[in-house]
Amino acid sequence: MSAISRRSPGEWLQLALGGAVVCAMFYPAVWMVLSSFKTNREIFKHPFGLPNDWKWSNFAEAWDKGGLGGLYLNSVIVTATAVTLTVCLATAAAFAFSRLEFPGRRWLYRILLIGLLLPPPVVAIPLFAILRDLGLLNTLTALVLAGTAWSLSLTIFIMTGYFNSIRPDMEEAAMLEGANIWQIFRDISVPMVWPSMLTLAIVNTINIWNELMFALLFIVDDEKRTLPVGLIRFFGRYSTDYAMVFAALTITTVPILALYFLLQRHVIAGLSATAMD
Amino acid sequence: MKLFTGLAITGAMALLAATTALADVEIRITHPMSSGAGKEAFDTIVAAFEAANPGVTVKQIVFDDDIYSDTGLITQLQSNEVPDIYFQWAGYPVQRDVEAGYAYDLSAAMSDGWKDTFIESAFSPGSGTAFDGKIYMVPISLDVTNTIWYNKTIFAENGLVPPATWDDFLALVKVLAAAGETPIVTGNNELWPLGNWASHIAARTVPSAEYDAAFRQQKTFAEAGFLKPLELMQGLAEAGAFNKDMQGLGADPAMAAFFQEAAAMHPIGSWLVGSEGDLAVEGFDYGQFDTPVIDPAMNGSKSVIGTMTGFVQHAKAAHPAEATAFLKFLTSQDEAVRWAQSGAISPVEGVAEKANLSPQMKGMADMLAGADAMVSPPDTTYPVPVAEAYYQAAAYAASGEKSAADALTWLDETVGAMPKP
Amino acid sequence: MADRNNRHRPISTGASNLLFVAPAMLVFGLFVLWPLASSVYYAFTSWSGYAAPDWVGLDNFRRAIFDDPVHLASYLHVTLYILGTLVLEVSFGLVMAVMLNSDRPGYSIMRGMFFSPMVLSMTAAGVLWAFVLDYRLGLLNSVLRGVGLQDWAQPWLSQSSTALIAIMFVSGWKFSGFYMVIFFAALRRIPRSIYEAATLDGATPVKQFFTITLPLLRQQMLTCVLLAVTGGFAGFDLFFTMTNGGPFDTTQVPATWIIRQGFDNNQLGYATAMTVILAVVVLIVSIIYLRLTERGDHVRH
Structure with missing residues (x-):
């Protein structure tokens, strides 16, 4: 061990304090997972310990009772479609806002701000009426379109900031060589901002995956419901069967947590891109 | 067969x-x-x-x-x-x-x-x-949207029997509270569970024409005589009748608490019976009595809300x-x-x-057959915002957040601001 | 969010460039702007959602501004909540960003753990915290009773005095990771030599925090404060899952009250009027926001 890697007392203090806070913050999630292996009795009698007997069967039971398979599938369909749509539309728009000039550019950009500042529930009522008139109520398409529309603002803002942080030298050079705008966008700009697109895809995945309000209002059929709504129903029905509740919570949150830990670097890099300066 | x-x-x-x-x-x-x-x-x-x-x-x-x-x-x-x-x-x-x-x-x-x-x-x-x-x-x-379910075991342990009058009821609540039990558990975060009961009590203490006029916004609740039912709610609060977390608790968890023997009584509707199988602990024994007679001189002293x-x-x-x-x-x-x-x-x-x-x-079924009047819950009879305002006033009095008189003032101010039908 | 000042010279001009923003603006217009605009009509009507709307002029607005104490109180609550988030989310996030800023092994995973509540859905967080804060069986009260502090056990979400504060803490748990990440990324861009020089001059880490770190993070703090303010007005899920406005409307914020009036009480016309008011308030905030970011840019350049 070299001298550089030895920790100073200050660093030990930093580790101890930081570690304690982090553990406290993370504990509820750990506790949720541990509780999902226990029986109801054990959750109340020994809320803090490890399970006496790891009851894996809780998961199978929650999966069956909650019909989690179908809910999962719907959530995956909605999230994948909406996230792809959001990132593609937002990248094209951000490219235009940053690299191109066109009539109304500043105004359109400002209007987008509304989407960033307004909570979706406040337009739930008229949005419902519009989806009805379009014949989209009770379809996954409604969730995809509404989810996309309400994700566009933030995504475009961050993406535009990212474009602005890169000098347009490559694009200008291509322009001089006679490439058209579409070719420049496809062959130069998109590959350039590809890492940012991935980051924004992850951020939007978290948001849309967890979206509750639209799913609650716009979907009627059991077989078209997404995970958050299905879970609310599940909790209502098994409100006192805590082992079941925690098993269902664990099944539905651990994958998204794992996805986050795998791609953590990208999220942090993306959120901290110049857009947040 | x-x-x-x-x-x-x-x-x-x-x-x-x-x-x-x-x-x-x-x-x-x-x-x-x-x-x-x-x-x-x-x-x-x-x-x-x-x-x-x-x-x-x-x-x-x-x-x-x-x-x-x-x-x-x-x-x-x-x-x-x-x-x-x-x-x-x-x-x-x-x-x-x-x-x-x-x-x-x-x-x-x-x-x-x-x-x-x-x-x-x-x-x-x-x-x-x-x-x-x-x-x-x-x-x-x-x-029946409200009646009082009670835990027979807890009643027996404290030497109690279903009360005949409101005064008996209040005395019984005090005995339970002194014994360290939670006398009544209610999950009132949606306001209707206690609100229904408070409406039944109001229907027993306020003349029916006045009761109707108040909910139809033709008279203020004060004029109609709603101080009395709110005072009864306040009296229960002072006797330590309710679970401390009633305003944050949902209706279902409250019912579960009753079936898990965490409280002696639970005022809720007839549908409770259907959840016994899902929620009750083993050997759970329970019975039911209706809101006791408050004023024998009033019509509908044996009314049922439903x-x-x-x-x-x-x-x-x-x-x-x-x-x-x-x-x-x-x-x-x-x-x-x-x-x-x-x-x-x-x-x-x-x-x-x-x-x-x-x-x-x-x-x-017997209770329904013997009833001398049927009271409908306000939230299925009158405009919902007015009904909910009364429910909230009842919750104010029952939780001790406001006195009965203040709750009544609040109620009339709130309803007064609503558009008339 | 920086636009004008950071922008480079456009590589192309002309109306045909609109094609690149058209798809996004179409979706945005149809499902964000159009519902917002059409709600303006309903705001002037009495409409239950069942029968046809009746025109009532400015009645809804008069009621919302003068005759609805809960509506007015909801703005007070949201203001208190936002002030709370500045401490429990922004400041806490900043402190933790400094605390977790190290290349030593383990810190990356610790940052991930600190951020993880952000990833959980509000539904999951709500259920988890309902269990922690439950009066009878909750973890928090169990611990308090276990260590002999019976009197400290409270019905946290059921009484006016503690409900809003409890929500602020849950909010801090859920969202402080977001601010930590923003500050952390900015910290990484501060050259280490500045700190090394300060250390040689004998400055303590605490003094370095106040004399170097804070001034250099000015821009991020401005952004975070504004995100907290605007995000606070948009807050719905947290309040809806934790208390739904109760007890006694003491945690009612504009969004929950609008939904309550619109859907529970079937006063969709009145609810849309309050929506319009919220939109105006948010618009004013956004104008101030734009001014502030513009000024911030001037300071930097």
Whole structure:
């Protein structure tokens, strides 16, 4: 061990304090997972310990009772479609806002701000009426379109900031060589901002995956419901069967947590891109 | 035996199907029966109907109670693909559906003798199922929306018996509180659980014309004499009657707490019986008594608070004939008995006697039979915001957040700001 | 969010470039702007959602501004909540960003753990915290009773005095990771040599925090404060799952009250009027926001 890697007392203090806070913050999630292996009795009698007997069967039971398979599938369909749509539309728009000039550019950009500042529930009522008139109520398409529309603002803002942080030298050079705008966008700009697109895809995945309000209002059929709504129903029905509740919570949150830990670097890099300066 | 009845019905319905030539159709039914014995019974009835009607399938669209009444139903009624049949509470909700053109007039379908299979009061004026002489709702249950359930073991341990008067009741609450028990558990975060009870108490202490005038915004609640019921609520609070977390607790967790012996009493509706199997600890023993007599001089000192629930056929149902056929099937003797045995008091004539009821349900039925008046819950009778304001005033007094007098002032100010009908 | 000042010279001009923004603006217009605009009409009507709307002029607005104490109180609550988030989310996030800023092994995973509540759905977080804060069986009260502090056990979400504060803490748990990440990324861009020089001059880490770190993070703090303010007004899920406005409307914020009036009480016309008011308030905030970011840019350049 070299001298550089030895920790100073200050660093030990930093580790101890930081570690304690982090553990406290993370504990509820750990506790949720541990509780999902226990029986109801054990959750109340020994809320803090490890399970006496790891009851894996809780998961199978929650999966069956909650019909989690179908809910999962719907959530995956909605999230994948909406996230792809959001990132593609937002990248094209951000490219235009940053690299191109066109009539109304500043105004359109400002209007987008509304989407960033307004909570979706406040337009739930008229949005419902519009989806009805379009014949989209009770379809996954409604969730995809509404989810996309309400994700566009933030995504475009961050993406535009990212474009602005890169000098347009490559694009200008291509322009001089006679490439058209579409070719420049496809062959130069998109590959350039590809890492940012991935980051924004992850951020939007978290948001849309967890979206509750639209799913609650716009979907009627059991077989078209997404995970958050299905879970609310599940909790209502098994409100006192805590082992079941925690098993269902664990099944539905651990994958998204794992996805986050795998791609953590990208999220942090993306959120901290110049857009947040 | 059941198998044979089932076969007989199947045969009869097959004939019917042949004559009326029911095509391959799906009828959509939406309701908030999401769990418990009621759901099981309903599923069985649906399966029997499908077996009896080849080519007809029933699709159930189920929401939890609160979501159903807040957003679940209205969003469906307004969508392009409306449900053929939907669950509704009798009274103001049905009337509103009639005015908005959602409810189908079932009078013609009822005229062939179907109507006579129900008890007489099922469609009487004021029943909330019929308006202007036209029938809009097929009732399936008489719900007592509030009565007092008690834990027999805890009562016995403290040497207590169901009280006859309000003073006895208050004394009993004090005994329980002194013994370290939670006398009453209620989950009031949606305001209606305690609100219903407080309304029943108001109906026992406020003359009925005044009561009606206040909820219709024709008189202030103070003028109508609502101080008294709020004072009774305050008195309970001072006696330490309620669980401390009643304003944050949901109705279902509160019921679970009662079934887990965490409290001696739980004021809630007759549907509690249907959850016993899911929630009660082993050996749980419980009984029921109604709100004790407050003022023997008042009319309706033995009143019961309740309403009917049932199904409305949508005016724009895609398959009206099949929808009506289902409603007839649902209220036929055998199916009504099946439904009643899941923990309901059926408005179908003769079912209550025929069904094999639990002692608790039997108590309910007897109580209904002996009642001298029927009080409807304000939130299914009057405009919802006014009803909810009273519920909240009652919660203020019952939780000790405001005195009865302050709660009353708050109530009249709040209702005064609402638009008049 | 920086636009004008950071922008480079456009590589192309002309109306045909609109094609690149058209798809996004179409979706945004149809499902964000159009519902917002159409709600303006309903705001002037009495509409239950069942029967046809009746024109009532300015009645809804008069009621919302003068006759609805809960509506007015909801703005007070949201303001208190936002002030709370500045401490429990922004400041806490900043402190933790400094605390977790190290290349030593383990810190990356610790940052991930700190951020993880952000990833959980509000539904999951709500259920989890309902269990922690439950009066009778909750973890928090169990611990308090276990260590002999019976009197400290409270019905946290059921009484007016503690409900809003409890929500603020849950909010801090849920969202502080977001601010930590923003500050952390900015910290990484501060050259280490500045700190090394300060250490040689004998400055303590605490002094370095106040004299170097804070001034250099000015821009991020401005952004975070504004995100907290605007995000606070948009807050719905947290309040809806934790208390739904109760007890006694003491945690009612504009969004929950609008939904309550619109859907529970079938006063969709009145609810849309309050929506319009919220939109106006948010618009004013957004104008201030734009001014501030513009000024911030001037300071930097």
